[in-house]
Amino acid sequence: MTDTDSSTTTAKAPTRRALLGWGGAGLALGAAAAGGTVAMSRAGGDVDPAAAESGAAVEFHGAHQAGIATPVQDRLHFASFDVTTRDRAAFVQMLKDWTEAARRMTAGKPVGEGAYGGPAEAPPDDTGEALGLKPSRLTLTIGFGPSLFEKYGEAFGIEGKRPAALVDLPKFPGDNLDKNRSGGDLCVQACADDPQVAVHAIRNLARIGFGKVAIRWSQLGFGKTSSTTPEAQTPRNLMGFKDGTRNIAGTDTARLKKFVWVDDKDGPAWMTGGSYLVARRIRMNIETWDRTSLQEQEDVFGRTKGTGAPIGKAHEHDEPFLKAMKPDAHVRLAHPDSNGGITILRRGYSFTDGTDGLGRLDAGLFFLAYQRDPRKGFIPLQRRLAAHDALNEYIQHVGSAIFAIPPGVRDARDWWGRTLFSEEA
């Protein structure tokens, strides 16, 4: 990131923090305007895939949070936080500070006065490892977990505001969940084309949140497994297959409206323009899979491995003929035609976290799915898959979380969570 605030270690020029005011003090000048020559793509449901060039900045403001319909970036750092304060004012101030930091980092700027612009006797406002790196299409997306409402509803004055759709996920057959990789009061999804930019963003938010929140678990994703830009080649997961071929496109306003964005009729009002995120850490039994025949692998998925075409078809994007597949094939079971039209927006990433102590790679898919209502999205879909999917022999769900994703930050005065925490219109 380019530190435009100071050109030497000791310069004490008026800082952008002073000019803009933290916490939304009133200047209608956002990071977008301040971004100068940085190329901006549009956020939320209004995406210009041509602007998805690596290195550019993604607009932070919008009706929806960026990082959902935004063309999927290459790398992920996802963090789940526990709240550690019962002080409402301190927590709200942290959300405002986070918003300002996110506004700057997504525009390719360091937090506050930067890594070396502040007073020498104080810790720098920014940790500095992203200095000199491009914005790298960084998006930061915040969510609120069920436990925030249950544990802090009274302290934070948000009693009764838990959305009905923010259900506790049921236990699915085969779940083997590690509670240290599950749940959380808050989450932040950082996606970027450069992993150092994504790691930097989460770390700086954790630093700003010190004393108010603590990281509960985090997950690095090294390669995207889904695309929201249909013209691009579908990435392969660690099983070597193209999955998510028929994902919702970031440009498909009609499907986004129908399946992803919370409507003003859905309620509660504070969630209008938001969405719901289900995150699942899915471990793959890589070594077993790698000793499975090609025929079995293709039968399990219902696709050919080479082109990714549905069984019996020639091309990846050909309409699947479901009856040509085995009854328990993954694509057949997951297809909307088998599920009364269930459709979710997938944004998963491959992970490899070393080994498991038994000489096996701890690797798989960190599954991220956005939807308008998990009761009509992930839950019925996963009930069906958990019961029947042939893939279950080779995978195991080991982490799980659900979050309400509030609507976008409208402008330079707005902040993450305002619709939940503020009485303002």
Added chain:
Amino acid sequence: MTDTDSSTTTAKAPTRRALLGWGGAGLALGAAAAGGTVAMSRAGGDVDPAAAESGAAVEFHGAHQAGIATPVQDRLHFASFDVTTRDRAAFVQMLKDWTEAARRMTAGKPVGEGAYGGPAEAPPDDTGEALGLKPSRLTLTIGFGPSLFEKYGEAFGIEGKRPAALVDLPKFPGDNLDKNRSGGDLCVQACADDPQVAVHAIRNLARIGFGKVAIRWSQLGFGKTSSTTPEAQTPRNLMGFKDGTRNIAGTDTARLKKFVWVDDKDGPAWMTGGSYLVARRIRMNIETWDRTSLQEQEDVFGRTKGTGAPIGKAHEHDEPFLKAMKPDAHVRLAHPDSNGGITILRRGYSFTDGTDGLGRLDAGLFFLAYQRDPRKGFIPLQRRLAAHDALNEYIQHVGSAIFAIPPGVRDARDWWGRTLFSEEA
């Protein structure tokens, strides 16, 4: 990677495996020649930085293994293996199979008949997740640990061949080593600009090695912290500082010869053209560092945080004036002028492996250093740093390993470890 072997899932064209012969059966046609239009850069100590464009292939063959003097790629997957067989022939065949697989993968080709080119009733030769990806400057570098000689010297007929320089590392002050992240009979360092390509390579070698070796530990590195191309900007580590500014350049044949490559007078003969690798997993106390003042941070490193200039100087590459730094400053202690000229080639990567159960990021530097003799390189240097370095307050060494890196694979008939295991000239 482009699977040039088969264009449909069922095609059974003559395969490259059949044409080339596994195990070096005699055709003088290597992956480089077979690489077609793929741009090749030169390996070993003979590097053309202009060829370091992302996506290109790095030549696998050479006097030295690639991945040492090669311009540092963006991502790392490093694996340490335990040997699980005492069958010499099986182990040597695995090394030959690994070599052929490495030759293909570094050229951007899948292993063997690829992910879908073989018989449907057998597991595919390649796991497939790198299909369609570029070679991404993948390098694969093999090493042999002390325990290979101690545990398998007799079984493998390599008794007495352990190099004197392949010492067991001493325990340094402050070491807090996890044996599950230390040691290993073998290692493979996979570097690439695309992490999926690096992960794919290690996984496929592990798969080929099944029954002969098992992964002991592995480490993903998401961002390089050193450069061997001096004209490039020095990357920042997770402390936000430029470190390794005065690293050995991949083009500096004289310094490589003096400090990195084992000479024929050094002995043993099988190591001529090789090197020694020390790997250390260095955890950073990120949260403590982030609450440290800018002044203290700069004092600890002996550099300014912004430009990376040595204390009292204006530019990163200015010659440091060591006496301007505090006596325990990292740069001052590590500088060759303070150490009788000790110089190592650094190739470290930043890592972030989730959290440690206490809400802290498990993050830091995976330090990789190549040298002609660890007794004159890492060991005396680390003795000094471990005793005095101001940085020790903020870091902890939690993993450690040392490996003898054999010379390069000369041509399409040669194989990893031939000079150690074969009686041929």
